[in-house]
Amino acid sequence: MTATSVEERRSGLALLRSYWPAWLDVFGWVGRISETRYWAWLMLLPGFLLISVVIFYPVISGVWLSLHEYNLLRPARGQPFVGLQQFIDLLEDERFWLSLRNTAYFGVFNVLNPFTLGLVIALALKRAVRGAGLVRTLILMPWFMPSVVAGHMWALLLDSRLGVINDILVKLGLLESYWPWFARTETAMPAILLVGLWRGFPFFALLLLAGLQSISQEMYEAAAVDGANALSRFRHITIPLLLPVIVVAITLRTIAVVNSPDLMIILTGGGPGLATHVLSFYAFQTAYAAFDFGYAAALSVVMLGILIFFTLIYLRVAGVNRD
Amino acid sequence: MQLSFRGTQRLYRFLTAAVLVFAGIFALFPLVWTGLTSLKQNTDVITAEMQYLPHNPTLENYFELWSRKSFVTLFGNSVVITFMTVSLCLLVGTLAAYAFSRYRFTGRNAALVGFLLIRMFPMVLMLIPLFIIMRNLQLLNTRVGLALAYTTFLLPIATWMLKGFFDAIPPDLEDAARIDGATRAGAIVRVVLPLAAPGVAATAVLTAIAAWNEFLFALMFTTNEASQTWPVGLHLLVGEEFNLPWGLLSAGGMISIAPIIVFFVLAQKSLVRGLMQGAVKG
């Protein structure tokens, strides 16, 4: 990579890239600063500045709120300090435990299912058979669709009157009559997970494919020469080198899934009964239907704690394997 | 039983094809249905007997949607905001991700998690404080304001993803470049970014999609119709106490995936193919 190869010169971008060093030397200070010990901090600075503008106030006010009673409908009461009372209330709140269980169920499967499918597809795409480029673009489409359209279209696909999926299943003889997927306790969450799988697998496929493409082909060739079979190449080359990307993808997806009540809002409203009532939905309803911002803050802080816990575990997994 | 080399290859090729065909069908079926629905009038969607192919295919939905003048504005707003968001995220994210990937400093893990904190904290409680911040900075009803809001929320994702890709690049290559006299900044531009090009492209695509589809902020931080975005417009097709105009909504869905397809085809050509081939072989 040090010397520009002939092949590289062929592409215009590579040509442009060959001019960059000269350009950088004109403003040589960037290069010089990059050699100082301040460089790491300077690189982090813009990101931290941007994020700190929006993060400190909301998070601090959220944590503060969780220790105070604050119901917008009772302005006369003000915002008295109640210590950990709202967290103690949570422990006795049946709906909290139920939502926690639903969140675990939803979270685990809405991360693992798309991850597995995405990985399989990324591996297949990596083999670059004919038409792979087309498939690579096509499988990303589900992710492109705005969630309001995607949500409602899935509601239509699985509708108990107009749903084409029901129609196909009936025609195939797999169902006797149209099934109300979202109206039954036993199928509401699986149906949502199906939608989540459809929405989520492109994210993993794209990320993992990009990760796979960054792995040098030479390593596989060397391993093949050494007589390693496909499975052991997968275990000893693909997985370890892909691990950082896997960890990142799973972390980001977990956070998104645990925090977003979108699918529930469009498809089930947390029902039927409380079958799809997850924590993010509970917090949203507590804040903007019941206006109990103190309790919603306590719920949010618990969710935050759970997510930090998992992120730290993921980080450890990634760290242990690399060092 | 030991398969011959050729047999194994054939099996793999078959499996690969099977996976890709399945993936294609699973990904596309709902979209095909959306496309078909967009060609139907509502009376052909709400039927007792399922209509697979539209009996009276029409492009009326597309014309109607586009003829609402606000939709063109919304579309334009979304394009501009998405472009600004992606540029900012890539620029700032690359810097931060490189620092996280290559340097070991006290509090690095804490800072990494801290970066993500903004995404971990439930949106419910962020809305009011963010609204107040946006109001005080006079950023309500502006494209820059929305782009900045999106950036702060997508930056952690972009940074983490890029860090993942940078991690996968062996530092030896960079060291070699530096021995040849490149500065650290030079090594980033000449070695790291080209090698991470597929990852940078993937990050750009994901950031673009997230910005393009964002709804809640766009609704909360705008108070006039001229500053709203495309997803808000789509959302407004769906009332709670009205018939859902399936055809219009589907047409909106089809229109909204169009620019991203264009973007991706371009990105695919220039970024993924061009850069990556040079990088991987180099």
Add this chain to the structure above:
Amino acid sequence: MSKLTRRDFLKGSAAATAALAGNALPGAARLLAQDNPTVDYWHGFIAEFVHAGFEVVLEQFHQANPDITINPLTVPNSEFMTKFTTSVVGNAAPDTTMAAPTRIPDMVAIGGLQDISGRVSEAGLMDAIPAAHWDGATIDGAIYGVPSFMFVDWMYYRADWFEEAGLDPPTTWEAFTEAAIAMTDAENGRYGFGMRGGNGGQGFVTKVIEAFGSPIIDDMGQPAMDFDKAVAGLRWYTDLHTVHGAVPPSVANDSFRQLMEAFQTGQTAMLWHHTGSLAEMRTVLGEEGTFSTALRPQGPERQIASATPSYNGISMPGDGEADASWEWIKYWSEVDTQVNFLELTGYFPSSALVAEDERVQGNPLYAAALATVNEVGPPTRFPGSPGWERNVVLPNFQRVLLGEITPEDAVEIMMEGLEEAVSG
């Protein structure tokens, strides 16, 4: 919230300069603040045909008041309270907003609506609009909104099916059960009643409970549910599904969209909604014959119905725009506006004068609404009622429909939740 645009500012400074030069009429400085005011207005006119009607009203208002600019914003119903709350707490609420009576107590409690009693009586509006129609916007004697159009509950039924079966639409709760059973032919995918078990169904449950003689709260705003009567009501209602099977099996996820589609595709024979959906029903099922409207059935104590005016209120104290805001919301209560809106959208008027109009009296489809409107008031509401209904009533009602708990269990939970919502 209205922003001073650059152009306004320039115009303003030009006028100010002129005033300083001594050329302006006396009082110009005071008028300056109100020169070409802009009034924000948040509304929920989402469906295309209603939005078109709104545009016409907007245009007419502008012709009548050329100096006032309205800055309208469509806010999705499901996100309305989220956006409104955020804006009020963030100190940037719109000048004026549409407000449903069930939301008004919450909106007032969070400090989002102004008391406009003074302006209402000054303008003599109390005489034009029946006293009952102010109830939904009156809290502790203070008025927070001016009625515009209203939604009157009624029932749609398949006139062709009832005729075929030789039945009349039911008028009491007992007859309703019989009709629903008679109309059901589950083998062929036909059900007697399209029950709202999904989001929005909570409002029907409280109306049923009240119609069975159990109030939700008393005059003092304290919980007043009668356990036995509430159970009787809930049991009767849910039995339609759990015992009689007269409701589609998708009930627990059936919201407005699903119910309309079920009725329009011939899955259900009866559907409860209000006057607001008439125009769409006509578009889909045609003018005559297929469907008709009837009064909602009588419960043991009263009709299972309410008449719900839509109000317009002023939310921001206003920076000199309060007068313009008032002009705008008052405009909606005027006879001409309401007749116009009725013709454009089919939305029922709140003004007494319009209700006597030939176009309302002469249309047989409206007979059910006219009979109902004088009998019933707005739905039950108190600060916290939307939250209680959505978070407690709805899920537990669904659990009864699913057979997970009994009506007794559900009512017990609802009463505990009510206690919590009122005083907790």
